[in-house]
Structures are given as structure tokens and as C-alpha cells.
């Protein structure tokens with residue numbers, strides 16, 4: 391089984407890639423920065439996920455791919471009135487288009503094999519309208535990822551491909567500054583570690599998730615109620 395992890399150069403993606411490689415999977419990471427990719431990962435390709443052609447070529451160079459986790463993302467804090475069009479575009483290019491490009495590059499290979507599993511990474515911000523990590527564009531982009539996940543699940547199910555999302559609350563990664571402040575916004579009064587999110591991603595990709603598609607797993611300590 392070959393798993394591709396976008397954004398596997400840091401945080402949630404890095405831990406997902408490391409844990410999958412520990413479990414014996416062949417793992418490939420696509421990230422802008424590959425300097426910190428764990429040494430047990432088989433392939434590390436420097437790619438900007440907003441470049442559709444490069445994503446496509448990188449996926450082709452990996453060979454058959456059975457699983458994809460799209461963890462690359464950015465979370466600028468700007469609100470509606472202080473996000474300029476360039477930043478708005480950048481957030482959607484990375485978080486939404488980057489996810490679409492990776493899916494489009496792997497889905498034909500999976501369709502040919504008659505099976506495959508994809509997990510996107512959205513966020514509690516999609517449910518809460520932000521208010522935690524990331525601003526207005528970020529919340530909108532993560533809501534788009536959830537819609538995209540459902541639409542892709544519907545479209546790809548006839549080909550044996552499952553598509554789900556993991557929606558974390560605050561997670562201790564380089565993306566999250568001031569973890570203590572964010573902990574207070576969860577019912578459980580804690581910030582997750584990246585291992586907990588990676589476990590959810592790998593569960594949905596693996597045999598435990600074989601009857602689950604189009605679903606969003608909220609791994610957020612109750613932050614969407616808090």
C-alpha cells in the first residue's frame with residue numbers, strides 16, 4: 391500500500407507520514423519544504439500544491455497510489471474587512487485548490503485499481519465560523535473542503551474510492567501559536583497533539599474506515615460546542 395501525504399513536511403502531515411511508515415506502508419510526502427520529512431519516509435518531493443501540473447507529475451513519478459492524506463494548509467488570521475484579494479486567493483489556492491489538485495491526480499490511478507481511500511484535513515473553523523485558528527477566509531476554505539469531500543465521496547464511490555475528512559480543533563503544531571489560549575476554547579480544555587489527529591487520519595484510510603465515506607470526523611475536544 392502506498393500513501394501520499396501532502397503537507398508531510400511539518401505538523402499533522404509529518405506525524406501521519408511517520409506513523410504510516412512505522413506501520414510498514416510505502417509513504418511519499420509532497421510539501422513545499424521537505425527538509426524535516428522523517429527518515430523512514432520513502433519519497434519526499436518538493437512541490438507547491440497550488441501548481442496543478444507539478445502535483446500531477448509528482449504523483450505520476452510515485453507509481454500506484456492507494457491512499458492520500460491532504461494535510462498541506464495555511465491559516466492566516468485575517469477577517470472579512472482586512473483580508474485583501476491576494477490573501478483570499480492564496481488561502482483558497484492552498485487549502486481548496488491544492489486539495490482538489492491532489493485528488494484529481496490520484497483518483498484515476500485509484501479508479502483503475504478499483505479501490506482507494508482519501509482523507510482531507512478540514513477544521514473546526516468550518517463549523518464555528520473561525521474564532522480559533524485562522525480567520526474568515528480560512529473558515530470559508532475549510533467549509534469548502536468539507537463540501538468537496540462529500541462531493542468527491544459521491545462521485546468516486548462507484549469506483550471503490552472512499553473520501554472522508556478529519557476536522558481538528560487546536561493541535562500543537564508550528565501553525566498554532568499560544569496553545570494555552572486555544573485550549574480554553576475546547577470542552578476538554580486541551581490542545582491535541584499531532585499524533586491524535588494522525589491516528590484519526592490513518593483510521594479513516596485503513597480497514598476500520600471501510601464502511602465510512604463522505605464523513606467528517608471532528609477531533610476537536612468538543613470545540614464546536616464550546
Ligand SMILES: NC(=O)c1ccc[n+]([C@@H]2O[C@H](COP(=O)([O-])OP(=O)(O)OC[C@H]3O[C@@H](n4cnc5c(N)ncnc54)[C@H](O)[C@@H]3O)[C@@H](O)[C@H]2O)c1
Pocket residue numbers: 396397398399400401402403420421422423437438439440461462463464465484488511512513514523557558559560561562563564565566
Ligand atoms: N494546528 C491546528 O491547530 C489545526 C487545526 C485545524 C486544522 N488544521 C489543519 O491541519 C493541516 C495541517 O496543519 P498543521 O497544523 O500540521 O500545520 P503545519 O504548518 O505544521 O504544516 C502544514 C504543512 O503544509 C505545507 N504547505 C503549506 N502550503 C503549502 C503549499 N502551497 N504547497 C505544499 N505544501 C504546503 C507546509 O510547508 C507545512 O509543512 C492544515 O490544513 C491546517 O489548516 C490545523
